[in-house]
Amino acid sequence: MPEKLALSLEVNGEARTVHAWPMARLLDVIREDLGLRGTKEGCGEGECGACSVFLNGRLVNSCLVPAVQAQGAMLQTIEGVAKGEALDPVQQAFLQHGGAQCGICTPGMVMAAVDLLQRCPEPSEADVRDGLAGNLCRCTGYVKIVDSVMAAAQSVSR
Amino acid sequence: MAGLTEVGRSRIRAEGRAKVTGAAVYTDDAPAPPGLLHGATVRSQVPRGRITGITFGEGIPWDEFVIVSAKDVPGVNRVAMIVEDQPFLAEDRVNHPEEAILLLAHEDRILLEKARAAVKVAIEAEPAVFTIEQSLAAETVVWGQDNVFKTIRIAKGDAGDAWATAAHVIEGTYGTGAQEQLYIEPHAVVARTTAEEGVTVWGSLQCPYYVHKALKHLFHEPDDRVRVIQMETGGGFGGKEDYPSLISGHAALLSMKAGGRPVKILYDREEDMAATTKRHPSKTRVKTAFDAEGRMLALEMEFLLDGGAYVTLSPVVLSRGAIHAAGPYRWPVVDLTAKALATNCPPHGAFRGFGAPQSLFAIERHLDVAAARMGMDPVELRRKNLLRIGDVMATGQVVKEAVDLPGIMDRALEALDYHGRRAAHAAHNASGDPVKKGVGFAVFMHGCGFTGGGEAYLASVAGVEGTAEGKVRVLAASTEIGQGTNTMFSQVVAEALRIPADLVEVQQPDTKLVPNSGPTVASRTCMVVGKLVQDAAIGLKQAVVQSGLLKEPYTAADFQAAVAAFVEARGSLKAYSQYSTPPHIVWSDETYRGDAYGTYAWACYAADVAVDTRTCEVAVNDFVALQEVGRVINPTLAAGQIEGGVAQGIGWALWEKVEWREGRMANAQMTNYIMATSADLPRLRVLFEENPNPLGPSGAKGIGELPMDGPAPAILNAIQQALGTDAPTEIPLTPELLLDTLEAPHA
Numbered sequence: 063m064p065e066k067l068a069l070s071l072e073v074n075g076e077a078r079t080v081h082a083w084p085m086a087r088l089l090d091v092i093r094e095d096l097g098l099r100g101t102k103e104g105c106g107e108g109e110c111g112a113c114s115v116f117l118n119g120r121l122v123n124s125c126l127v128p129a130v131q132a133q134g135a136m137l138q139t140i141e142g143v144a145k146g147e148a149l150d151p152v153q154q155a156f157l158q159h160g161g162a163q164c165g166i167c168t169p170g171m172v173m174a175a176v177d178l179l180q181r182c183p184e185p186s187e188a189d190v191r192d193g194l195a196g197n198l199c200r201c202t203g204y205v206k207i208v209d210s211v212m213a214a215a216q217s218v219s220r
Numbered sequence: 221m222a223g224l225t226e227v228g229r230s231r232i233r234a235e236g237r238a239k240v241t242g243a244a245v246y247t248d249d250a251p252a253p254p255g256l257l258h259g260a261t262v263r264s265q266v267p268r269g270r271i272t273g274i275t276f277g278e279g280i281p282w283d284e285f286v287i288v289s290a291k292d293v294p295g296v297n298r299v300a301m302i303v304e305d306q307p308f309l310a311e312d313r314v315n316h317p318e319e320a321i322l323l324l325a326h327e328d329r330i331l332l333e334k335a336r337a338a339v340k341v342a343i344e345a346e347p348a349v350f351t352i353e354q355s356l357a358a359e360t361v362v363w364g365q366d367n368v369f370k371t372i373r374i375a376k377g378d379a380g381d382a383w384a385t386a387a388h389v390i391e392g393t394y395g396t397g398a399q400e401q402l403y404i405e406p407h408a409v410v411a412r413t414t415a416e417e418g419v420t421v422w423g424s425l426q427c428p429y430y431v432h433k434a435l436k437h438l439f440h441e442p443d444d445r446v447r448v449i450q451m452e453t454g455g456g457f458g459g460k461e462d463y464p465s466l467i468s469g470h471a472a473l474l475s476m477k478a479g480g481r482p483v484k485i486l487y488d489r490e491e492d493m494a495a496t497t498k499r500h501p502s503k504t505r506v507k508t509a510f511d512a513e514g515r516m517l518a519l520e521m522e523f524l525l526d527g528g529a530y531v532t533l534s535p536v537v538l539s540r541g542a543i544h545a546a547g548p549y550r551w552p553v554v555d556l557t558a559k560a561l562a563t564n565c566p567p568h569g570a571f572r573g574f575g576a577p578q579s580l581f582a583i584e585r586h587l588d589v590a591a592a593r594m595g596m597d598p599v600e601l602r603r604k605n606l607l608r609i610g611d612v613m614a615t616g617q618v619v620k621e622a623v624d625l626p627g628i629m630d631r632a633l634e635a636l637d638y639h640g641r642r643a644a645h646a647a648h649n650a651s652g653d654p655v656k657k658g659v660g661f662a663v664f665m666h667g668c669g670f671t672g673g674g675e676a677y678l679a680s681v682a683g684v685e686g687t688a689e690g691k692v693r694v695l696a697a698s699t700e701i702g703q704g705t706n707t708m709f710s711q712v713v714a715e716a717l718r719i720p721a722d723l724v725e726v727q728q729p730d731t732k733l734v735p736n737s738g739p740t741v742a743s744r745t746c747m748v749v750g751k752l753v754q755d756a757a758i759g760l761k762q763a764v765v766q767s768g769l770l771k772e773p774y775t776a777a778d779f780q781a782a783v784a785a786f787v788e789a790r791g792s793l794k795a796y797s798q799y800s801t802p803p804h805i806v807w808s809d810e811t812y813r814g815d816a817y818g819t820y821a822w823a824c825y826a827a828d829v830a831v832d833t834r835t836c837e838v839a840v841n842d843f844v845a846l847q848e849v850g851r852v853i854n855p856t857l858a859a860g861q862i863e864g865g866v867a868q869g870i871g872w873a874l875w876e877k878v879e880w881r882e883g884r885m886a887n888a889q890m891t892n893y894i895m896a897t898s899a900d901l902p903r904l905r906v907l908f909e910e911n912p913n914p915l916g917p918s919g920a921k922g923i924g925e926l927p928m929d930g931p932a933p934a935i936l937n938a939i940q941q942a943l944g945t946d947a948p949t950e951i952p953l954t955p956e957l958l959l960d961t962l963e964a965p966h967a
Contacts, residue, residue: 099249100242102454104404105489109890112404140242153240157232160856163864164702165239166405166454172240187903195899198890200402200455201702203867204898205906206860 071135073098074142088127089113092139100140100169104198111197114170114177115139121177123196140169143176152176152214161210163201171197175211185215226714226721227918230856234706234726235452247408247424247451248486256410257286258329259474259485260336262322263495264314267564267883268348268362271312274322277338285335286325286478293473295440299465299532300433303369306530306567308438308469314343315362316529316566317884318495320466325474325483348564350883352503352524355561362529363562369527370535370560372542374812376614377553382518386509390590394506394582395950396932398526398878399499399871400885401571402895405454406492407463407485411471414480418445419472425464426456427739428697432731434465435472450729456701457868458570461741462533463496493888497569498878500525500537500560504545504582509553514596516605518553521545523579527560528567534560537568539671540742541575543816544929546614547583548625548665549605554614565883570741572865573928576666577872581951584662584933589946598937599638602629602663616813620804621913623822623848628909629663632824632846635907636661641828642941649942654833658942661826662933667817668915668922669744672807675818679799680738682752684713684760686793690784692717692760693725694753695794696737698745700726703924704857705745711853712750712917716757719776735796743821743922746853747915752797754917759795802915818915821923823847825866825930829938836955836962838874838939845930846907850921858923859906865927866904871895873932877952 070079073096080095092101092115101124104110108123115124116138117131143150152175155161162168171194178185178193185193190211191204199207238244274289276282290297290309297311298304310321321341326332347360354360355367363369383389409423419435428448435446448468453460467485474483487495503524509517523545527534542558591598606625612618633639638659645657669675683695694709706726714721727734737749761779763786764770770782786793807814828842845862852858875894879886887893912919932951939953940946947961 098242099245102246102405103248104406105890107489107889107891110404144241149237149240156240157236160230160233160860162233162236162239163704163860164403164405164453164455165235165244166246166403168239169242191898191901195897198404198895198897200404200457200868200895201864202860203863203865203896203904204901205863205904206856208898208903 067130069129069133071132071137073137074139082129084128084130086129087125088129088132089124091129092124098139098141102166102169104166109198111174112167112170114173114197116173121173140172143172150176151217152179152211155210155214155217159210159213160206167197167199171199171207175214178211179215179218183215184219187212226711227851227853230854231707231711231721233704233857234710235700244452246405246454247410247422250422250451253482255481257325257327257474257478257481257483258332259323259325259471259483260332261320261470262324262336262339262341264310264317264319264321264341264343266314266343266345267317268315269313269343269345271310271314271321271341272344273342275340277340280335280338284326286474288323288473288477292477293438295438300437301462301532302535303531306532308466316564317882318566320470323470323474325478348883350563350565350880352501352526352561355563356524362564367562368559369531369562370538372538372558372812374542374554374556374614376616379518379553379555382509382553386517387512388510388594389507390593391507392586392589392949394504394585396502396578396581397952398501398568399571399876400493400878400893401457401459403455403457403459406489407467407487407496409464409468409471410482410484411468411475412480412482413472413476420447421468421472422449422451423464423468424453424460425450426460426699426701426741428699428729428731429736430462430739431465431468434469438469439472448731450699453699453701457572458574458741459497461570461739463569489890490888493893494885495566497567499571500527500534500568500575500578502578504579506582506586508586508590510590510594514594514601514604516549516551519546519551521556523556523558525560525575525578526563526565526568528563528565530567532567533569536671537570537575540667541579543615543667543671544576545579545583547580548607548663548822550607550611551614556614563883565880572868573925574742576925577928577932580664580929581932584664585936585949588660588937588940592940592946599629599633606663615816617815621819622911625663625822628822628846628848629824632826632844633661635844635846635905636826636828636842638826645942656831656833656942657829658938658940659826659828660934660937660941661824662930662937663824664929665820665822666743666926666929667820669748669818670742672816673809675748675799676801678738680749680752681735681796681798682737682749682756683735683794683796684753684756686760686783686787687725688784688787690780691723691725692757692783693727695727695734696749696753697729697731697734698737698749699729699740701740703861704854707857708746708750708853709753712754713757715918716754717761717779719779723776723780743924743926746920747922748799750917750920751915752799755797756795759797760793763793763795819913819921821847821849821921821926823926823930825934827931827934827938829935829942831939831942836958838953840870840902840935842902844905844907845927846909847926848909848911849923850913850916851910851919852908853918853920858908861923862906862927863904866931867896867901869928869931870901870935873935873951874953877954
């Protein structure tokens with residue numbers, strides 16, 4: 063019989079241990095065992111990006127990652143993006159420029175945007191469109207999301 | 221507070237902070253209530269037949285499961301909508317694949333999935349129909365006497381000898397496919413049914429009172445024993461208009477059978493795509509007569525919708541489609557027959573535009589076909605025939621507002637540099653490059669609010685109340701589903717009361733706390749419900765002024781103090797407003813004559829495309845969406861609505877193909893049902909023109925559905941120009957279909 067794993071990891075800067083099946087989806091561990099409900103499930107097959115998180119600094123679709131792979135890892139979720147009350151410049155820009163509508167893709171979209179700006183601090187519009195192409199949004203037609211990310215890049219570089 | 225204006229400002233989305241931080245609570249995000257069970261649905265695997273037996277497989281501890289069948293229904297096993305034909309759970313027969321037959325609940329989701337797979341339903345298959353053509357032929361009858369859910373006739377004018385003497389008679393047939401709403405949050409609901417409290421539902425839904433009505437019927441309970449609460453909702457687009465009634469009923473039945481333990485039903489993406497509603501596929505035959513100068517003489521149309529297995533919303537989808545079918549033109553003669561037909565697919569339902577995108581696609585595509593065949597410029601053909609003030613529409617409605625359609629068309633085309641690019645593309649296409657370029661456009665309108673007598677029938681009520689802190693709270697069942705309801709209501713109330721929008725809150729829709737302001741559909745929340753909220757706010761202020769606590773002119777601080785004092789002294793401060801039809805709006809459902817809508821939003825959309833003739837891929841390189849929408853309440857939110865609708869429209873035109881196999885969606889995954897990513901779309905350019913209309917708050921009309929209407933015909937018209945053939949008449953125009961079209965002998 064398989065046994066649950068004592069899974070120890072750093073979650074948004076805090077040491078946590080939970081007991082999870084080794085092949086449980088990291089997404090379920092995040093939502094159910096860690097109680098962090100900001101990470102969303104849109105498709106369960108790595109297409110929509112709503113479940114995007116950082117695992118050891120790399121952006122991943124948490125619906126495709128088995129829990130065992132997070133053993134000893136550094137995990138950052140949407141809840142760890144703002145510093146207390148202070149929003150990240152990406153979050154601030156999404157607010158200001160209408161980047162969130164229904165909001166269900168927004169946590170994943172914010173994670174992907176943070177990732178993009180780390181890799182490419184001064185992106186062109188084409189860079190942003192390419193960089194966010196793994197995250198689906200059904201509400202916005204992406205215009206205001208692209209605007210938000212471009213504005214965030216500018217506010218950071220200033 | 222002179223000079224304070226909230227309307228017209230891009231105020232930040234009211235619930236935006238919760239959304240960008242991940243704190244917003246969607247249905248599956250709320251902490252699990254004690255004793256929570258998960259629910260699952262056993263579905264039909266065949267399109268049509270008689271249920272002969274159900275067996276529960278080995279190896280599952282069935283005594284641990286809650287099992288519900290049609291026999292457990294305490295009230296009426298029919299979803300209360302227009303015609304009561306759709307059961308919550310199949311009784312002795314099924315009429316479409318994925319029809320719900322049995323419900324299971326257990327606390328262990330993994331075991332629940334195994335159990336669902338272990339239930340075998342034996343069904344004796346019967347002949348089924350899957351297409352509009354098969355349904356119309358009625359060789360196999362699957363609904364009523366003739367497979368017809370609803371027929372609508374619209375007749376205007378007398379053709380006389382128009383057909384015989386016309387310089388040009390041009391015919392065409394146009395088709396559109398099903399489209400999945402594809403909200404990113406799949407359906408989700410939690411229900412609790414107890415003897416003490418009745419039925420309570422928390423869910424991802426657009427229309428709390430639709431669910432309320434359906435549950436009353438299902439459980440045979442009075443109004444006050446059913447309570448529906450909308451949670452944060454991750455998109456709807458019509459997909460969460462009627463289906464939540466069904467899934468809420470399922471969860472509530474399981475909870476009842478489980479002795480009141482709460483039950484959660486979450487659909488995964490595949491179940492959501494395969495089992496729930498989609499945009500109605502359509503087929504439209506158009507026949508038109510023009511004089512030698514291109515003036516419209518007569519229009520004959522047959523507009524057919526595939527409604528799926530049950531009536532659900534099809535008659536009203538058909539109605540909106542039929543009324544929009546003639547487009548924004550002054551046809552002296554219109555002869556239209558529209559039918560919604562039964563097939564053995566899951567019922568098709570509401571999706572942004574609600575029938576109008578289908579019929580407007582046909583007429584706007586047809587006009588470019590007609591222009592080419594008459595050797596006319598499509599711009600000049602439309603210019604000769606666009607509606608002007610005083611003209612009479614197909615239902616006899618007289619255009620009373622000062623709409624400038626030729627100007628709207630010209631300004632949209634100018635924004636795209638239509639004429640310049642058309643010449644440049646012609647030169648490019650002559651060069652022999654395998655990538656062909658073209659520009660195209662569509663002119664259209666979208667009726668705001670319910671069709672015909674719908675608003676009068678609904679008689680919606682919305683209200684406001686004062687809070688102990690002296691703020692104003694909006695009371696409406698109109699839901700925030702991403703389109704900006706919360707923010708828009710705040711701005712409308714703030715403008716009416718001349719207070720900052722920070723002093724306005726919006727109550728989370730809960731049928732125990734808010735009146736029935738009608739469903740969140742039909743481009744009505746801003747224009748119709750916003751107006752009611754505005755009127756209620758003025759009523760609230762008058763009550764405070766009459767009490768002597770407030771004198772005009774006042775400051776925001778005066779207002780807040782007065783409201784707080786009123787609530788302190790009297791216990792509560794509420795004001796309501798109910799819709800009544802303005803006397804100048806007249807409509808007859810019997811004859812389909814009159815004012816089909818109080819007003820319309822008017823638009824011209826233009827597209828610049830490139831077609832790679834080697835791969836048959838189409839790229840949309842530029843897109844202009846120009847519209848007259850009365851007054852824009854919040855420019856950022858309004859542009860966001862248009863951009864999102866245009867993206868859905870482009871997807872419907874080119875990529876979003878439902879692959880049907882005997883009535884079942886075979887590609888029910890995001891992997892193989894293709895919607896646009898950020899890399900697939902150009903920067904969509906949105907332009908608003910304002911012409912305030914007295915029907916809406918501060919002059920606003922409705923905009924939610926409008927942007928779905930224009931993209932598909934504009935893009936196909938551009939493809940016609942790029943390729944020099946009028947053969948593409950069906951969408952989605954996937955590369956495969958375009959290849960077939962170009963290789964067909966007539967192309």
